[in-house]
Amino acid sequence: xxxxxxxxxxxxxxxxxxxxxxxxxxxxxxxxxxxxxxxxxxxxxxxxxxxxxxxxxxxxxxxxxxxxxxxxxxxxxxxxxxxxxxxxxxxxxxxxxxxxxxxxxxxxxxxxxxxxxxxxxxxxxxxxxxxxxxxxxxxxxxxxxxxxxxxxxxxxxxxxxxxxxxxxxxxxxxxxxxxxxxxxxxxxxxxxxxxxxxxxxx
Numbered sequence: 001x002x003x004x005x006x007x008x009x010x011x012x013x014x015x016x017x018x019x020x021x022x023x024x025x026x027x028x029x030x031x032x033x034x035x036x037x038x039x040x041x042x043x044x045x046x047x048x049x050x051x052x053x054x055x056x057x058x059x060x061x062x063x064x065x066x067x068x069x070x071x072x073x074x075x076x077x078x079x080x081x082x083x084x085x086x087x088x089x090x091x092x093x094x095x096x097x098x099x100x101x102x103x104x105x106x107x108x109x110x111x112x113x114x115x116x117x118x119x120x121x122x123x124x125x126x127x128x129x130x131x132x133x134x135x136x137x138x139x140x141x142x143x144x145x146x147x148x149x150x151x152x153x154x155x156x157x158x159x160x161x162x163x164x165x166x167x168x169x170x171x172x173x174x175x176x177x178x179x180x181x182x183x184x185x186x187x188x189x190x191x192x193x194x195x196x197x198x199x200x201x202x
Contacts, residue, residue: 001093001126002030004156008130008139012087033076034097038069055176059108062115066105073098089133092200093126093193100192107184114177117185120164124186125193127160133201 006018006027015023042065045051051061077094080086100118107113131153138152168182177185 001123002027002090005090005130007141009134012089014085033072038072041068059112062108066101066108070101070105073101088201092196095200096122096125096193096196099195100189103188103192112177112181113188114171114181114185116167116171117182118189120167121186121189122193124160124164125190127157129193129197131157
């Protein structure tokens with residue numbers, strides 16, 4: 001979500017491009033807090049015997065990782081809430097991620113909802129909100145490898161839809177979830193972003 005926003009509208013973060021030092025530091029901070037540290041915690045749970053495998057096939061095995069990840073997401077949101085260097089839209093998206101994560105945690109007690117689908121549903125919601133709130137129809141991607149290209153926001157939306165579909169299909173092909181788990185995850189992630197938007201921006 002952060003990378004997309006830094007590409008589409010870096011000026012909201014007070015920078016001119018995603019390649020600036022502040023952008024890189026922010027991406028690293030988000031990566032550490034939302035992926036790396038929770039992943040290390042899950043590995044520790046595996047070595048301590050609290051979970052049987054990294055796949056966490058049962059709902060019981062997912063409780064600990066959900067709580068640990070939720071704490072880090074909530075801490076990050078709290079730090080961004082009154083940070084003038086972070087645009088309110090990204091703060092809203094972080095809150096949406098927190099809401100989606102905790103709703104998935106509670107649903108997980110009764111059913112094995114797909115966290116992957118929750119994430120992709122949230123990403124789709126974020127892209128749609130960004131399109132609705134922005135005043136531009138396209139953005140420019142600068143790359144030293146492939147050059148400079150202009151992309152429409154509609155193309156970004158279609159790409160996000162495609163990625164969400166691929167992730168859901170992969171979870172089904174791996175027999176990790178049922179279709180209802182996937183659809184429920186999409187709905188939770190998508191709706192959470194609009195719930196957060198109501199509290200932060202509206």
